[in-house]
Amino acid sequence: MNYFPDEVLEHVFDFLTSHRDRNAVSLVCRSWYKVEKWSRHRVFVGNCYAISPERLIARFPRVRALTLKGKPHFADFNLVPHDWGGFVYPWIQVMAKSNIGLEELRLKRMVVSNESLELLARSFVNFKSLVLVSCEGFTTDGLAALAANCRFLRELDLQENEVEDRKGQWLSCFPDSCTSLVSLNFACLKGEVNLTALERLVARCPNLMSLRLNRAVPLEALQRILMHAPQLVDLGTGSFDHDPDTETYRKLISTLQKCKSIRSMSGFLEVGINGVELIQLIGHCRKLQRLWILDCIGDKGLGVVAATCKDLQELRVFPSDLHGVGNAAVTEEGLVAVSIGCPKLHSLLYFCQQMTNAALITVAKNCPNFTRFRLCILDPKKPDPVTGQPLDEGFGAIVQSCKGLRRLSLSGLLTDQVFLYIGMYAEHLEMLSIAFAGDSDKGMLYVLNGCKKLRKLEIRDSPFGNVALLTDVGKYETMRSLWMSSCEVTLGGCKVLAKKMPRINVEIINEYDQMEFGFDDDVQKVDKMFLYRTLVGPRKDAPHFVWTL
């Protein structure tokens, strides 16, 4: 193969879509490195502080599609202060200056200002796709700039962002010549949208595959919009508050039945306690592969999903009321039903009132193919309500049965035992989320020693301290990051770690000035610590309350 001309090598590499494969190829020999470097168009940067934008484009000058991730995952639970970091502006600035032909940008947990969006819209003529997940810092004015200036925009996907809605006419900023949209998701916007502009936009985009509306789009509008888009594959409904007897609802069902390609649904934001209409709706969607829903659906509703959606692969059940009493929520019954009825299920996010070991063991047996399993029992440290036992055995069954498990979130009452199981069985685990769990340092050590493929570990409110943190410091160079908050780790322990591992940024978040240098480091517990490996040393944009040790 060494005598293949470069363009042939490049053609072969075109068929390698995974970043790991492209990385492997770049290490084979010098000529392969060169060809790969000049032909990698899709670049994934899992931690924006592991490398700088300058080094990114020095290595991959022809980057066209970039994924960047910023804040740690626990930012979703408000554990990370807003101005911690993760600013996208410098990246866009450097790429604009270097004439990068950027076409796609996917950002997760980053701070995106209107200036960034405006610079983006102005600088990249062929820009096609913007996906923002859990980002913040922009308003609908920034969206207007994108809509108005990106002539070839195909995708604008906003997932769970904090957007200040100026109630402007951003949707109307898509020119009449824009007919190229494939994906439009504005579910997270809180304000009104111009329904006429929306309807016309959908009508003139024949390739629209994914459409997720926000709360402000009423049922009648949804029905009219769906008439223009029978080709939809992914639908997020707007408001679902209505009277089941209305003509509009019947029309909606009839229109929905004409959308024969729908494989993914989400939304249903104001479903009433019964969710009867919702259940009826799902009854018409037999081919669903992905369903994101509120727990108002109840165990009964999940039973309908189990009976109807035999192709279901991904299910997310979100809490409608985080401090709820429990009428509307789901329990272990719903999950068991789905595990029986949906054999292809491999990805789960499940917020629930309670869970039993028996149910988890049943689910593990029924669904050995889970790759992502996130269980969030709303009441922390809640034991099995039937036996009063911790949920160690239940989660143990999950990790033992699901040999391909890559992501796991634990909840409920858990002892060190569950971590013993995880260390022993979760061979492919890459990300683990722990909250209010474990008894001692042993728990964390089981995980660090056993999970060879671990990349991200996040822990809150658990009794793990310096011994667990410092026993194997080399491990952290094999991982992307570690988050520990409200644990037993002290400032002294963190300092020791930082000294031993110069290529790791050990950041202490000291929001409320609880900590002072000079106090006895060995006693002062650290409220929030975030450490990550990096090629570029301590970051220069850290706010005053973030200390890099």
Add this chain to the structure above:
Amino acid sequence: MITLTSSDGQTFDVDEVVAVKMQTIKHLMEDGCAESGIPVPNVTGKILAKVIDFCKKHVETAKAEELRAWDADFIKVDQVTLYDLVMAANYLECKRLLDLTCQRVADMIKGKSPEDIREIFNIKNDFTPEEEEKIRKANQWAFE
């Protein structure tokens, strides 16, 4: 009918509708150079025969599923033949064959470590240990 002559002197009579699947040949035909046959000096008879077979099958068969199955069988060849097919497809500019063969080579690479890849393709590691370590670190820490 067009006559193609391989590097080792074998001749092949090929229908024009098949020959034009190879862009290089097509251009020569359009330029009026095909009168007395077209020499294909970079491709042996053994390989040229296979390329012509491929083009013929793709001209004759309309059903996509049948073609896919046939392609899957066609590409089950030893490594040396595969390389020769890649080079021939590239030289003759037969896009579909180039895609098929490059995909096959890519499949041999997927999921493998750099060491494994070097062994499969008999490639010498010409990095210094420092260079290799630097790239490996950048790959793992930044780009994965």
